[in-house]
Amino acid sequence: MNRFARLIDGLVFTPSRNGKVRLLQDWFATVPDPDRGWALAALTDGLSFAGAKPGVIRTLVLDRVDPVLFGWSYDYVGDLAETVSLIWPARPGPNAPPTLSDVVDALRAAGRSPRVPAMIAGWLDALEPSGRYALIKLITGAMRVGMSARLTKTALAEWGGRSVDEVEEVWHALEPPYADLFAWLEGRGPRPAADGRAGFRPPMLAHPLEDADIAALDPTAYRAEWKWDGIRVQVAAAAGEARLYSRTGDDIGGAFPEVVERVAFEAVLDGELLVVHDGRVAPFNDLQQRLNRKRPTAKQLREFPAQVRLYDILFDGADDIRPLPFDARRARLEAWFDRVRPAGMDLSPLVPFAGWDALAALRAGARDGAIEGLMLKRADSAYVAGRPKGPWFKWKRGPLTVDCVLMYAQRGHGKRSSFYSDYTFGTWRGDELVPVGKAYFGFTDEELARIDRWVRNNTTNRFGPVREVSPGLVFEVAFDSVHRSPRHKSGVAMRFPRIGRIRWDKPAGEADRLETLERMIVA
Amino acid sequence: MQTAFESWIHPAPPSEGGGLRVVPGGFHIDPIRPVDRAVITHGHADHARPGNASVLATPETLAIMRERYGAAAGATLQPSPYGETLRIGDVTVRLVPAGHVLGSAQVVIEHRGQRVVVSGDYKRRADPTCAPFEVVPCDLFVSEATFGLPVFRHPPADREVARLLDSVRLFPDRAQLVGVYALGKCQRVIRLLREAGWDAPIFLHGALGGLCGLYERLGVPLGPLVPATGLPRDAFKGQIVLAPPSATADRWARRLPDPVVGAASGWMRVRQRARQRGVELPMIVSDHADWDELIDTVRDVGCGTLWVTHGREEALCHVAAGMGIEARALALVGFDEEGQGETADDPGAGDAA
Ligand SMILES: [Zn+2]
Ligand SMILES: [Zn+2]
Numbered sequence: 109m110n111r112f113a114r115l116i117d118g119l120v121f122t123p124s125r126n127g128k129v130r131l132l133q134d135w136f137a138t139v140p141d142p143d144r145g146w147a148l149a150a151l152t153d154g155l156s157f158a159g160a161k162p163g164v165i166r167t168l169v170l171d172r173v174d175p176v177l178f179g180w181s182y183d184y185v186g187d188l189a190e191t192v193s194l195i196w197p198a199r200p201g202p203n204a205p206p207t208l209s210d211v212v213d214a215l216r217a218a219g220r221s222p223r224v225p226a227m228i229a230g231w232l233d234a235l236e237p238s239g240r241y242a243l244i245k246l247i248t249g250a251m252r253v254g255m256s257a258r259l260t261k262t263a264l265a266e267w268g269g270r271s272v273d274e275v276e277e278v279w280h281a282l283e284p285p286y287a288d289l290f291a292w293l294e295g296r297g298p299r300p301a302a303d304g305r306a307g308f309r310p311p312m313l314a315h316p317l318e319d320a321d322i323a324a325l326d327p328t329a330y331r332a333e334w335k336w337d338g339i340r341v342q343v344a345a346a347a348g349e350a351r352l353y354s355r356t357g358d359d360i361g362g363a364f365p366e367v368v369e370r371v372a373f374e375a376v377l378d379g380e381l382l383v384v385h386d387g388r389v390a391p392f393n394d395l396q397q398r399l400n401r402k403r404p405t406a407k408q409l410r411e412f413p414a415q416v417r418l419y420d421i422l423f424d425g426a427d428d429i430r431p432l433p434f435d436a437r438r439a440r441l442e443a444w445f446d447r448v449r450p451a452g453m454d455l456s457p458l459v460p461f462a463g464w465d466a467l468a469a470l471r472a473g474a475r476d477g478a479i480e481g482l483m484l485k486r487a488d489s490a491y492v493a494g495r496p497k498g499p500w501f502k503w504k505r506g507p508l509t510v511d512c513v514l515m516y517a518q519r520g521h522g523k524r525s526s527f528y529s530d531y532t533f534g535t536w537r538g539d540e541l542v543p544v545g546k547a548y549f550g551f552t553d554e555e556l557a558r559i560d561r562w563v564r565n566n567t568t569n570r571f572g573p574v575r576e577v578s579p580g581l582v583f584e585v586a587f588d589s590v591h592r593s594p595r596h597k598s599g600v601a602m603r604f605p606r607i608g609r610i611r612w613d614k615p616a617g618e619a620d621r622l623e624t625l626e627r628m629i630v631a
Numbered sequence: 632m633q634t635a636f637e638s639w640i641h642p643a644p645p646s647e648g649g650g651l652r653v654v655p656g657g658f659h660i661d662p663i664r665p666v667d668r669a670v671i672t673h674g675h676a677d678h679a680r681p682g683n684a685s686v687l688a689t690p691e692t693l694a695i696m697r698e699r700y701g702a703a704a705g706a707t708l709q710p711s712p713y714g715e716t717l718r719i720g721d722v723t724v725r726l727v728p729a730g731h732v733l734g735s736a737q738v739v740i741e742h743r744g745q746r747v748v749v750s751g752d753y754k755r756r757a758d759p760t761c762a763p764f765e766v767v768p769c770d771l772f773v774s775e776a777t778f779g780l781p782v783f784r785h786p787p788a789d790r791e792v793a794r795l796l797d798s799v800r801l802f803p804d805r806a807q808l809v810g811v812y813a814l815g816k817c818q819r820v821i822r823l824l825r826e827a828g829w830d831a832p833i834f835l836h837g838a839l840g841g842l843c844g845l846y847e848r849l850g851v852p853l854g855p856l857v858p859a860t861g862l863p864r865d866a867f868k869g870q871i872v873l874a875p876p877s878a879t880a881d882r883w884a885r886r887l888p889d890p891v892v893g894a895a896s897g898w899m900r901v902r903q904r905a906r907q908r909g910v911e912l913p914m915i916v917s918d919h920a921d922w923d924e925l926i927d928t929v930r931d932v933g934c935g936t937l938w939v940t941h942g943r944e945e946a947l948c949h950v951a952a953g954m955g956i957e958a959r960a961l962a963l964v965g966f967d968e969e970g971q972g973e974t975a976d977d978p979g980a981g982d983a984a
Contacts, residue, residue: 120902121911123892173781180946181782185901194782194900241902526904553907570962572945 109235111139112147112208113242119255128255132263136290143208145285146246148264152257153359154249155284156402157215159224162248165192168229172197189248193240196232203234208246212285215247249402258356268293273310273493276357280307306344308357309376309422309430310493314483314500322464322503331434331487332459332467333419335480335502337392338382339399343416343453345371346426352381362403364414370451375444378420378491380456382478383412389478391603418445419456419483422491430491434499437491471505481505507586508628509608511619513541514581517563519573520548527556528563528575531607533583534598537622541579542598544625545587545605555610582611582619590628600625636771636936639742642961649963651749651773651940653740655721658687660738660749670724672751673735674699674814687711687719689726691734691849695814698845713762729753730764731918732815733846739767748932749773754917755924756788759822760815760851764928772934773961776942777919778897785897785921791914792823798891798912799869806867807912808890810876813839815918817873818846820895821853823916824871834859834867836874836883864888880909897921926950 118131132151136144149155169178169192178195185191206214211231218224228247232240245253258272261279265272270293278300282289291297340355350371352361361368364381383390383398394412398404404412421441422430429437438458445455459482461467471482481504489499512533520529530548534541562581569576586608593601600622643652649663658668665682672678672688674695679688686693686705690712696704711717713736716725726736731752738749748769755764778785799807811817817839824833832855835843843853859872867887878884879892897917898904905913920928929937929951937951937958944960951958 121905121913123909123911174949176949177781177946180943181780184780184943185782186903190902191782194784198784237900526898526907 109206109208109211109231109239109243112143112246113235113238115147116242116245116253117238119253125259128259129263129266132255132260133267136264136267141287141290142212142285145287145290146208146212148260148286149284150246150249151253151255151260153284155212155246156249157224157247159218159220160215160228160247162188164225164228165189165244165248168192168225168232169196189241189244192232192244193237196237196240199233203230205234205239206231211243211246256356257358264293276310277307279357280351280359306346306349306351306376308342308344308351308353308359310357311340311342311355311378312420312491312493312500313355313495314485314502315495315497317484317501317503319468319503319506322468325464325484325501327461327463327467329486329488330484331438332461333456333483333485334459334474335483335504336380336382336389336417336456337478337480338380338389338395338417341379341381341416342422343367343371343375343377343379344423345376346374346423360399363398363401365404366409367414367416367452373448373450374423374425375421375448376423377416377418377441377453378422379416379418379453381414381416384415385413389476391478415452415454417454417456420491433488433490434485435487471503474505479505507588507608508590509584509586510535510544510625510628511611511614512544512583512585513579513616513619514563514577514583515541515543515579517559517575517577527560529556529560531583533585535620535622535625536617537598542622544596544598544600544622545585545602547585547605547607559610579616582614582616583607584609584611590625592629598622598625600629636745636747640740640747640771642963651963653722653742655742656719656724656740658719661751669705670738671696672729672738672749673731675732675752678751681705685709687717687724689713689734689736692736693734694845694849695734695842698841727765727767728762730755730758730761733761733818733849733851735761737765737767739769745770747771747773748934750775750928752777752919753928754920755928756785758819758918759826760818760846766928766931768933770934771936771938772929772932773938773940774925774929774947775919776925776939776944776947778917778921779925779939779943779945779947781922781946783897783900783921784923785900785915785917788819788823788916789827791895791916792820792827795824795871795893795912795914796827796829798893799871802891803869804888806869806887806890807871808879808884808887808892809871809873809912809914810879810892810894810896810908810910811839811873812896813842813875816895816916818843818851818853819918820873820916821856822851825854829871830854831870832857834862834870834872836872836878838875838878839873859886862886876908929956930954 115135119128122128173195181195182191214227231243235243261275262272265275282300288297288300292299342353344351350368351359352364352368354360383394398408398412398414421437421444424440424444429440484501484503486499512535514531515534516532517528518530520527532543532546534543563575563577566577566580567575568578585605587602587605589603591601639654640651643649643659645663648659648666650659650661652659658670659666660670661672661678662669663680667684669683670687671692674692679696681700681703683705685707687709690710693708693710711726713726713728716723722740722742725739727739729735729737729751731754735751740747746769748767750773752775753764795807811820821833834857836859840858843856847853872887876894884890891911892909893912893914894908894910895914895916897915897919899913899915925947937956939947939960940963948958948960
């Protein structure tokens with residue numbers, strides 16, 4: 109576990125991508141099976157143990173640490189595994205630190221046994237903070253150590269002299285600790301079989317389109333679709349197996365069982381995962397509730413039901429139709445949809461348009477919060493992995509903006525906990541400021557540091573982690589829409605406010621008035 | 632019958648100078664705006680500010696202020712060595728070591744049978760560059776709480792310095808660039824390196840030379856130091872270079888061959904903090920008390936009342952209350968909660984975390 113902890117620390121602290129890749133390749137080359145494979149699993153799909161969940165860790169630490177102090181510490185550090193690793197009371201004793209395989213074997217054998225918490229506590233006692241961090245990350249199945257699954261696979265493929273797409277094609281047929289995969293990459297064994305499995309096909313991605321660039325495109329060569337504010341997914345079903353993948357190939361089926369369970373066909377489909385209530389797409393926030401969990405609760409399934417809105421088809425049965433042009437694939441998608449009538453799915457409609465001006469008007473008129481803008485896809489484009497320049501564009505709707513004055517600043521969480529990075533801002537009503545929204549900072553570290561300094565130098569009052577500041581700093585705040593809200597003192601609430609620009613140049617007195625915001629309210 | 636401390640010592644609003652005002656003594660401790668009479672705990676920029684009419688501090692702290700502020704250090708400078716008792720107005724004042732940086736002092740004030748200790752910033756660990764913290768039993772203890780959460784436990788400093796030397800051995804073709812605050816941390820890291828057997832010249836960013844020279848004149852030998860200017864890139868291979876934290880991610884660092892960027896600070900205990908600063912070699916070396924030291928100190932001084940000036944006040948107050956101590960967060964404006972100075976981009980001004 110100590111060697112694995114050194115790998116994790118290295119991946120966390122090494123700033124360069126190449127440095128991280130070298131560390132991983134060194135791990136694959138020098139650590140024997142099965143430990144190297146357990147680490148690979150931890151860094152890609154994640155390992156899952158029935159009896160070791162974040163709740164167990166939390167219970168263990170709360171038995172040992174004052175819950176109030178733990179709460180403040182967690183709030184400050186922002187990550188459960190790290191908080192526990194740091195706050196766990198050291199208990200020097202005769203315990204030898206476990207190896208990676210010790211931990212995996214013991215947890216697999218134990219299943220849901222009531223002994224699991226005591227086993228974990230014993231390991232935490234025997235390890236130092238780095239080892240505790242690695243252990244908790246490993247067993248709770250969420251490494252997130254600045255190394256994506258994709259980059260891990262890239263490092264692995266490069267080390268084995270293969271392309272990452274070759275690894276990707278066989279990946280989903282493999283099980284940790286991947287002895288057959290390592291054997292193949294080291295030239296000691298055959299290529300593992302991938303055929304017939306519901307594997308991930310790298311998706312086709314779009315380039316952003318600026319308003320100014322559209323004139324250069326031929327409107328008759330493109331088809332338009334709404335761009336939905338959900339997450340891009342791939343539904344892959346073959347050989348009686350169904351999987352739901354994120355854009356990067358992470359299997360997220362566990363978080364959305366209702367989608368996977370309703371699959372009764374064989375195809376690979378491209379679409380948008382959305383939370384939908386009575387035919388209306390819910391705000392992205394609702395989807396976020398689901399994304400944050402490995403498995404949903406029954407209540408979440410009820411309150412935030414997910415579905416897939418389809419816009420492309422890659423495989424119809426075993427038939428690979430990616431080489432067909434967009435129009436032909438669209439016809440196949442519609443025919444397939446009519447034939448199969450898949451539960452929990454609908455079709456994203458094509459948006460007919462007469463020319464760019466007409467399309468721009470449609471885009472500007474779309475006030476549905478679930479529409480982020482438009483997708484433009486060339487009628488003759490084949491489905492190609494990656495982000496080719498030209499065939500697909502995303503044309504986002506410009507947000508509404510208003511100039512607001514910073515009123516309160518709060519220390520952020522986790523990596524932002526040293527900075528005042530959460531802001532409450534207001535607009536003028538008469539000569540008083542009324543708060544209209546709250547947003548996190550979304551800019552570069554230098555800008556964040558500059559705002560932070562400004563906050564510290566213009567503080568008029570402090571309440572715990574919050575500072576009240578004198579009116580003097582103007583933010584251009586972008587938002588999707590604004591609604592009446594009796595719950596807010598200002599009577600209005602913004603949807604998805606984010607700080608667009610910092611207006612160092614603008615005097616606070618010239619920021620917008622509440623009436624401006626009220627005029628933007630959607631009935 | 633004891634009178635409440637607030638009747639004679641209390642936080643002053645920034646418009647009246649800020650810091651703690653001792654009414655019967657007619658002075659402020661660590662004011663944030665110029666006052667007639669200031670008592671300064673130590674030389675860090677958020678505690679020692681220029682422009683006061685008269686300043687009482689240890690001789691070392693006055694020397695540091697003169698080095699930094701020149702004539703603006705104060706119109707009248709009154710040195711008071713550790714242990715000397717002075718009568719000021721209706722109180723007596725004594726400075727005792729705080730163990731934070733060279734010259735750092737706790738201010739012990741007695742008034743009508745009450746003893747108050749204002750500790751400034753402090754630590755309890757051994758530090759080869761300054762006198763160790765002295766426990767003074769008191770009725771009211773005024774403490775910082777920069778690292779006032781139980782996630783902050785500083786490991787032994789020599790172990791962290793050993794990790795730096797391991798990195799030198801591991802990467803002979805790279806420079807080791809360590810971010811250190813100019814006052815205190817810089818000199819402590821140099822002394823720790825010397826004690827670990829590193830006799831080679833240590834290269835310094837220009838902002839660090841002045842205070843290193845002053846430390847040597849004040850009797851803290853630092854061994855061979857070389858300015859990191861005008862040298863070919865190869866001269867830094869396998870060498871240790873110290874710079875203010877803000878310079879490690881700056882254009883300045885481009886003169887070094889593929890540097891391993893380190894930082895010596897108590898904040899390095901939290902991974903995200905290290906990552907945020909692009910630190911590859913986080914060294915947990917702090918001049919502030921960690922969580923255990925804070926609690927031990929509150930217990931050791933046996934105070935009935937605790938005031939917490941700055942940092943993460945709520946957790947320390949919570950624990951003190953559990954020990955039967957009346958605890959209050961002062962939430963003083965002007966002190967840096969991060970322990971690194973309000974102007975973190977001014978290399979000379981940083982407070983050392
Ligand atoms: Zn301080
Ligand atoms: Zn200090």
